[in-house]
Amino acid sequence: MRIIAPTALSLLLCTPLLVNASEYSPYVDEDFPRNLYWGDTHLHSSFSMDASIMGNAALPPAAAFQFARGETVTANNGMRVRLQVPLDFLVVADHAEHMGILPKLREGAADILADPIGQRLYETLTNNPDGSSLLMGELLKSTSANSPIIANDAIERSVWEESASTADAFNDPGTFTTLIGYEWSSMPGADNLHRVVVFADAADKVTQIKPFSSFDSEQPEKLWAFLADYEAKTGGRALAIPHNSNISNGRMFAVEDSDGQPFNREYAVQRMRWEPIIEVTQIKGDGEAHPWLSPDDEFANFETWDFGNFGALEGDNKENYMLQHEYARSALKLGLQQQALLGVNPFKFGMIGSTDSHTSLATAAEENFFGKSSTVEPGSNRTYGSASSVASKSGNVMFMPWEYAASGYTGVWARDNTREELFAALQRKEVYATTGSRIAVRLFGGWQFSAADINRPDRTRHGYASGVPMGQDLPTASGEQPGFMVYASKDPNGANLDRIQIVKGWLDTEGELHEQVYNVAASDQRRIRRNKVKPLKSTVDAASYSNSIGEATLAAFWEDPDFELEQSAFYYARVIEIPTPRWPAYDAARLGAKIDAAVPLEVQDRAYTSPIWYTPATDTRR
Known part of the structure; x- marks a missing residue:
């Protein structure tokens, strides 16, 4: 057997050279967000009172999650529908007010029938040809009066527990993330101050509370106090997302608090602590800019809803002075002014988009748009532009179904598709809005x-x-x-x-x-x-x-x-x-x-x- 003595070259190839002790790979210590995830942080199911009354009787939160993760679902109009590409995450954000009451009434649930008011509502719904209209009237009157029509703690908790546990069941870290949430639907004087509340946590923490609703208070400051109590009680995390500032009649980004007092430093700190992002675009209009505020911006007049507030049906329409307190760009500017006064910017928010669809279907693409509610799903004459179509009318105000915008989605830059990482991205505002396209x-x-x-x-x-x-x-x-x-x-x-x-x-x-x-x-x-x-x-x-x-x-x-x-x-x-x-x-x-x-x-x-x-x-x- 011949043994060959090692050469200098062979020794070089076999022996590691440690020039210094630092890492060679440039990626070892990198930890920046590399991945883009798409989702909807504001979707309603049949658990929302208004969605259910407007025809969404068949698609509960489970169906919303199934659809968002790419499954084919049968819509309330009987058509099958599917996303071209699944979403990466979803928040089912049913209204806290009357959450889950309509499905329970329809099925004649024992806990509803055991409640005297529940029994009466069930009889109204089932024994009267116009039961749905009568019931809707009662529920809307209850909401306007800030008084729940059924004040039953056990029923409210059972619905919330079902909603949260359903979200947990569909949460699949790394593949499809469900964030537990709901909508706080405050509208003092019919001015929209709605917020979507989003939790970072699983049902074991979230069900230690029940949703804080506008029946508890219409003041955002009280909602923030509730979220602070939640975090102190559970060790969890939460945030709130304002939406549809364009129908707040100048209140969403007003520079005074709920009591009409000018902002102070503490208010500004609290607002940015709990509301780091806003929903700037959705089905009920785009809120980035307005042509009256930005006349030199050729793209400012986009899917503009500026006819009034929720009271537009009663003739309470928009006035131009309100607009500066309704649109994101103007609010961002006002935030600079407030920072100069207070030392803190109360409007230092990031921007996201969501659908606010009430169909359980997170459709924001123009070619696959199933509308705001089940009453305006495809095939409902929703594009017909005359007074005989489904419309809201008030004096010289006419809102037509074709004015709904096919919008929007949230893009999130994060490390992984998990509750922890997505929530952290929302908090640090490394997120953006689209009007439906996945740009x-x-x-x-x-x-x-x-x-x-x-x-x-x-x-x-x-x-x-x-x-x-x-x-x-x-x-x-x-x-x-x-x-x-x-x-x-x-x-x-x-x-x-x-x-x-x-x-x-x-x-x-x-x-x-x-x-x-x-x-x-x-x-x-x-x-x-x-x-x-x-x-x-x-x-x-x-x-x-x-x-x-x-x-x-x-x-x-x-x-x-x-x-x-x-x-x-x-x-x-x-x-x-x-x-x-x-x-x-x-x-x-x-x-x-x-x-x-x-x-x-x-x-x-x-x-x-x-x-x-x-x-x-x-x-x-x-």
Whole structure:
């Protein structure tokens, strides 16, 4: 046997060289959120009183979870329906007020019939041809009077326990996450102050309480106190999400508390502790911007609902002075002003989208939209634009079913698809809203970025290492201008992108508020000249369109040309799709629906990121 002496090369190949003790792999200590998860934080099932009265009698929370995770479900109109791509998470947020009462009445549940009022309501529902209408009248009257029609603690607890245990049963960490929640439906004077309450915890903690409803109080401050008590009692975590500020008649983002007193520092701290995000878009309209507030913004008039509040049926309509306290962009600006006064920003919120559908079906895509309620599911003449259609009428106000928006979803950047990680992302505001399309978008801000960074293959890692993501504060100024990296990609099953914009709001040194929308990236090699971009020619033809225009991805590095070191500001990205058919166009093509000339048949869906904030170094208030 011949033995060959080792050469220098063979020794080099066999012997590890320890140049230093540091790790070689650059990814070992990285812990930033890499994954994008899609979900709906605001969906109603048959357990919601209004959903059940409006035709959703057959789809309880279990059906909502089944649908969201990708199963085929039979809607209340008898049609089968399925999502093209399953969601990653869902919150079934049934109204706390009268939760689960209608299903119990319909089935004649023993605990309902044992209650004298329950027995009377059951007889009204089952023995009268107009029982549903009579019952709805009683329930609505009860809600308006802030008095539960059935005040039965055992029934309320049993329904809540069933709702929470159902969510636990469908929770599948890593695959499909269910977050337990409900809706607190406050509407003093018919002004919408609704919040969705979301828990990070499982049923064992959540069922130690029962939902705090508007029957307990209509004041958000009392809801926050309840959430603080919940956390102290259980060791759990919770937050609240305001929605439909656009029908609050100026109350959602008013700069006074529920008692009409100006904000103080404690109020501002509490509001941001419990309400770190808002729902900026949903079926009942888009709340990012309003054309009266932002006349120079060509995209501000999007799915606008501004006819009034829940009292619009009685002629209580909108006045322009209310709008500044209803739309997200305006509220973000008001927050800068309040921070200058209080030292804390009460409106330092991130933005998400959800459906608020009452059908148990989280459908937000234009081509698969099953409506707000079961009364306006496909085939219900929901697109017919005359007074004979289903509508709410009040003087010169006419709301038509075709005005419902097919919106929206929440995009969450997180490490894993679990309750822990998703809830943490909601709290830190690393989330964003879309109006139904699954557009992927990242936004980073910092003082060290350059134009070359947008083309780095590791730009996301660099974004976290050298800046901050959406939802966060820029560090103390260390450069002349902040730089922003923003990049987006189309919905894999949807439309190309038209453009990316950065929306800035700021407070000048004289105390005046300003805003500006900057075009920072445009498709089809269009040049941005004096902040203007030539519109794309639409390819929409009835219920079809073409991705022959637009781009699959867009990216930009942008520095604020109007930056002033002494001025506080916020920045968020808005990503706009090319024109596509709006949902009534699909009704016409598939169902032969009659379409009135007033019905819009095109839409440009979009995404809104949570903002990044800048506070001057001389102002330590954050």
